[in-house]
Amino acid sequence: MVDEGKNVGVQFIAPKTSPEILLEMKGVTFGYEREPILYGVHVQVRKGEMVGLLGPNGSGKTTLLRLVSGVLHPQQGKVVLEGRDLQDWGRRSIAQRVAVVPQALHMPFAFTVEQMVSLGRTPYINLLGSRNRLDAIIVEDAMHAAGITPLAGRIFNELSGGERQLVMVAMALAQQPALLLLDEPTAHLDIKYQIEILELVQRLNRQRGMTVIAAMHDLNLAARYFPRLLLFQRGIVADAGPVEVLEPHLLKRVYGIDVQVGILRGAEHLSVLPPGSGLETDEREQEVQPQALVMAGGGSGELLMRALADAHIPFIAGPLNIGDSDYALALRLASAVIAEQPYAPISPATLEQLRKSLAKVSLLILCPMPIGPGNLALLQEALSAAHHEIKVLLLAAPDPSGRVNEQFNADTSYTNDELLQQTGIAKRDYTNGEGLRLVRDLLQTGAVVVGSVTEAVEAAKRSAILASSNP
Amino acid sequence: MSGREPVEVGGCPSKIMKLATQKTQLKQLRGGVRALPAPLLLLALSCILLIVILLAVSFGSTPIPISNITKILLNGTGLFHFARHWDSTAELIVWQVRMPVVISAALVGAALSVAGVLFQGMLRNPLADPYLIGTSSGAALGAAIAFVLPFDTLYGSFFPLTPLLAFVGAMVTVMFVYAIARVGGQTPVVTLLLAGVVINAVLVAFQTLILTLSSHVQFTFQALFNWLSGGVAVTDWSPIIMVACIILVGIVFSLMLSNVLDAFGLGEEGAAHLGLHVERYKLLIVVVGSLLTAAAVSISGLIGFVGLVMPHAMRLLLGPRHRLLLPASALGGAIFLTLADLLARVVIAPAVLPVGVLTALVGAPFFLFLLRNSKRAYRW
Secondary structure, eight states: OOOOOHHTOOOOOOOOSSOOEEEEEEEEEETTTTTEEEEEEEEEEOOOOOOOEOOTTSSSHHHHHHTTTTOOOEEEEEEEEEEEEEGGHHHHHHTTTTTEEEEEOOOOOBBBBBHHHHHHHGGGSOOOOOOHHHHHHHHHHHHHTTOOOOGGTSSGGOOOOHHHHHHHHHHHHOOSSEEEEEEEETOOOOOHHHHHHHHHHHHHHHHOOOOEEEOOSSSHHHHOOSEEEEESSSSSSEEOHHHHOOHHHHHHHHSOOOOOOOOOOOSSEEEEEESOHHHHHHHHHHHHOOOEEEOOOOOHHHHHHHHHHTTTOOOEEEEOOOOOOHHHHHHOHHHSEEEEEEEEEEEEEEEEEEEHHHHHOOOEEEEOBBTTTHHHHHHHHHHHHHTTTOOEEEEBBOOOSSSSSOOTTTSSSOOHHHHHOOOOHHBBSTTTHHHHHHHHHHTTTTTTEEESHHHHHHHHHHHHHHHHHHO | TTOOOOOOOOOOOOHHHHHHHHHHHHHHHHTTTTSOOEEEEEEEEHHHHHHHHHHHOOOOOSOOHHHHHHHHHHHHHOOOOOOOOOOOOHHHHHIIIIIIHHHHHHHHHHHHHHHHHHHHHHHHTTTOTTTTHHHHHHHHHHHHHHHHHSSOOEETTTHHHHHHHHHHHHHHHHHHHHHHHHHBBOHHHHHHHHHHHHHHHHHHHHHHHHHHHHHTTTHHHHHHHHHOOOOOOOOOHHHHHHHHHHHHHHHHHHHHTHHHHHTTTTHHHHHHTTOOOHHHHHHHHHHHHHHHHHHHHHHHOOOOOOOHHHHHHHHHOOOOOOHHHHHHHHHHHHHHHHHHHHHHHTTTTSSSHHHHHHHHHHHHHHHOOOOOHHOOOOOO
């Protein structure tokens, strides 16, 4: 299958001298109490990068950070730090390489700032040993770097939120980490400290070459400080620079709100603004009247969805399981996505949603996805849609070389059996012939087999013109 | 590895100079907060403890001058041979009557204070005390069983039954609470506290049940009441030596945990981020804290307040770092309980007050005074 980076259509532009990979997540899946939160996360972070994690609340940003810090272990896949599985590192060794700045910290006892920062040396001292001269210098240096030396003797609990956050960063610095993780470092802070914290982190990144991964809830600050952004929706939806990730359409899919993105006069960075008024939103909604519905899965819809988007044909995608590579792509490209729980069969509620969506479109395109008991219902829905005067296109399966079958010629007339052969349903049917039977029925109701994506897009264009001339 | 920031020591001497000046400024800044350096402070506390012990031995129905006590004790070491110009009963009183009690009181005070520091540090809650997770009710149930059993000692006369059963009861209860609170390889602090509260309630009910059902209750009730209100009543050295061994080992272990306890202040996840195996250390802290508490309870009954207040008082005076807090609390607890025991013996002499009553009566106002006069807001 296509690799994840390519799937989402954008690639991280590697620096000229590509330094070694510090952190790698390979197919990491994790969930709490049977409710999955992250699926198949593949990501590589090189030394010296500064990465921002974006996503709505509960999208798995914090979970990702906890997986990287080794507090949680992935249920599938693995996290690799400096070329070694995180679970093979000892806790101490991880703490000497990865430091975490938590979102907020409650300290029940009256530790002074200096005492707090020197706690960062814990991974380096043994049970009996006390802190030596070197430790003291490192602590002083960390406080100096964070600009909190004047606060050294103050009680941590009596500081303001912003000052506390600076202390937490200094404490993380005292760990001398290669990788600094920050969990929403600017949450609950006033604007002065938001900037101060992020300037500090940027300085550490640029001057000390510290790799930074930070969960960010403020899109504007993320755009300003992070050259690479990862957008989360239970998995990685986009992984690129701010220009590509902070794209209004994509943000609407992920955050569920219309936003405007642009460069304000005099500013150097992208800004994300909430919608001006409700009226405007309604107009935009009407503007994108979807014309086709694409059923895909497992990467089978990738080429088609890209082609439809390039041709500016609005379409609905789904139902797709969250975490499916087609799902991540559909979030970017489709005007609406019907989502189903990960790895779950298509539920009645989702089918109801599908029927409503089918009522809006005149064309249904079935991609050559594998058919199993879980999504067999999709073919049944397609069949009933065909009975309700919706044009059904069956995209032919690509031949083993990966290209769409080019010998297939739409002008020649084929028997139904030959057409059936073209759809490749026999090879991707895991339902003991039930799927095969449904595809045959579809062909009998007049479903058309298209040999290539181009052909499918042409058909979609024709049907769009037909729909507009015949309302 | 290459990405890690090397300490900037070599290249930049001016920076070190700058740091050094900052350091001295810092020291000056905090000069007011901490007048005495740590070793001196511990030495001072040790001296006070020694004086208090001598005082405690000297007071009583027959006062013995401190100089005589010193000589008797030094003779006892076998290294000194002072001429005996005192009554031979004085020697008997010192060695067989007062010293066991005074030493027990000091040990119990130290153990309870250190256990209090351990539990407060681990649970991140200044309200925690050593009895919180089941020690007290377990020990009380053990003692109640010992009181209603028809025999007094186990293993000949070597070990009295009450302390033994109290110790066993306390340890079994704590381990039971810990096992109950353990969910999926983790022991959440809140679950631990709640399990402790529930088990406490159940065991108190059992204790009442046993006392109600046993026939010779009238006979033993007063004795049990005295035990429960707390009072050091030992006359034999053998249990004291055993208990002393447990307590000393426990305190040494606690001192080794001081860095861990500091890190626990950040919360379990924060401690894990600093490279600690949180669950392992949590179990270790519970075991050490409970051993200390159970050992103390076995010879003193339930003495409240020391384990709660002494860590607080020391924290207000010396700050929260456990490297200093633990030994200071041990010494402070020993001083406090020795004094309390002394007062309990002399206030309404010849009758003896339960020490538990005195610790609360003396400790509470002292603690409130500290609380009100502390410049550091004691917020939680």
